[in-house]
Amino acid sequence: MKHSGKVALVLALLGAIVVALMLFGARLGLWEPLTGFGLYRSCLNPLGLVILVAGLVALISSLIRREKGEILAAAVAALVGLACLTPLMMTTINPQPRAAPIHDITTDMVNPLSFEVLDDSRAGARNSLAYGGPEVAAVQAEAYPDIAPITTALTADDAYQRALTIAQDLGWDIVASDAERRRFEATARTSVFYFADDVVLAVTPLENGSRIDLRSVSRVGKSDQGVNAARIRAFQQQFRQ
Template sequence: MKHLGKIALLVAVIGAGGAALMIFGARLGLWEPITGFGLYRSYFNPLAMIVAGLGLFALVLHLIRKEKAAAVLGGLAALVGVALLVPMISSTLNPPVRAAPINDITTDTANPPAFLVLDDTRPGARTSLVYAGAKVAEAQAAAYPDIAPLETELNAAAAYARALAVANAMGWEIIAEDAENHRFEATARTSVFYFADDVVVVVTEQDSGSRVDMRSVSRVGRSDQGVNAARIRAFQQQF
């Protein structure tokens, strides 16, 4: 039992590494994002509890035995476990607001920008790029009433160039550019789990400048947890 602190710390290190792989494995090309998310939902919390429990047990045992160095190792392991438990504790104390069950957000629900290059064969896609119509539009209006077209005094060419620059600054992968028609398509990735969302931006010339419309669609999931609306807001803010 004198080595329990070392064992607990080793388990904590391995556990932290496993947790990181669940979250960032897709970014490393190990699996599809949905696989990492599934691993997270199934194993993250049990893993965290094992690490925290073993670390705490080692800490108490070595304190009782007056083995200070080993107790420190157990304490470090317990801290790693508690850190891994933070997401579960946080969601328990402050349950997240349930997001609207939609994954296709656009600034123009009456005439949503269409994808001309990206299609339903894009890698890992479990959703369609065909707009679902009035039902989705009504749900979006109720959940995200602030999402609207971006009006700018720039002419269409200048607004298109600026929109493209903002997309690049936000780290999107530009899939297709059409400067003549002032439109481009791109893929954006979430920082956690590396989920892919597809985006189309269209700039329309107007008498007093131009209008920038966009649409952001998740590849998987019935609900996007508000990510697409947040992306549109961030894009417009940076523009």
Template sequence: MKHTGKIAMLIAVAGLICVTLILFGARLGLWQPIVGFGLYRTYFNAIGAGIFSVGLFALAIHFGRGEKGWAAVGGVVALLGLVFLFPLISSTVNPQPRAAPIHDITTDTANPPAFEVLDETRAGARNTLEYGGAEVADQQATAYPDIAPLQTPLTANAAFERALEVAGKMGWEIVATAPSRHRFEATARTSVFYFADDIVVAVIPAEDGSRVDMRGVSRVGGSDQGVNADRIRTFQQQFQKD
């Protein structure tokens, strides 16, 4: 009991290291993103609950002894545990609708841009790059009805350069470009877990400018949790900024 605060602090530090590795281990090259996600689902809440419990216990013990400094340490540890438990608490208090069970989102479901350089050999991929057809298109229309091609008054050449510029600002890894055909392929990664989504952007000349189509496909998972749709929205918003 004498060193409860110290023990709580050590457990908090160890827990913080574990959480950091779980969230960013793939970025550090320790494992594939799906491994980190599996560790998250298995251990994250348990780590948070453990840290919170130890911190609360230390707070009570040291506060009862009048040891305000160590009581404060226990309080901080308990708060750290609550921070880790926040996703669980938030989803319990305010459950979110389940995301559509699709991971291939495109601005043109009738004629989705095809991948020509990225293929089934891309690292860690479990999902195919072949479009799922009418079933996927119908699910996208229901879940993300706002996803549509971007119409711009820019010429095809200018729109292609602008699209490349936006992709760079968004941190995408450009895999291949075909300037004469106004298209490129890229890979984007999530900040947490480092999941990879493959992207193709194609610019089509139009009578009053050009049209920018885009498609994003997650390498793993039946559902992308709306990430590809959000990325398309962000890309289009950034594209239209001055």
């Protein structure tokens, strides 16, 4: 087929745009994060396979015809298709362990922080902000045994100001802050799919410093795929620097 390489390349470029919309459509306000995630899970592999096959067919055809320009276009198309299939290949070669079936992570499982401003009416929320109790705590303790409060020699006021600055640097949207009580609530979003997780942080004075507790809760999904624990770790690492 004449111009098969260019046709395959156009298909690949359109496919790349579709994949970008799956990943970032929610950020653009096109749909809810779950919609983009659902499209990604159901459509990425078939789309990648179609692009890869079209690119390979065009590549073979162009090689037979010895059309240099078409060969390059077809090769690029095939590479785009292969890139789309890379997540499937990676999980097949190196399956990742299943994440814990929880979406609420806290540094204090005995007396978890409560949300006072954010509530179950927050946009797109399907999960409650009420803590799940001992069952959730037991799963967290087994899956994320390193999650614990931060203790620091900083005064409570200094620790609170540092925590607030770090949260803003991490891109969290501060919903409410109370400097007098040294606590704030915020919403953090994932860079891909734009899922929203809600965070509450409080600083408690100690005799020789202070203690910082956090709790991070996903708005949707039974499992957070480890995102909330990773968020708390990232905050703690930056705080300790």
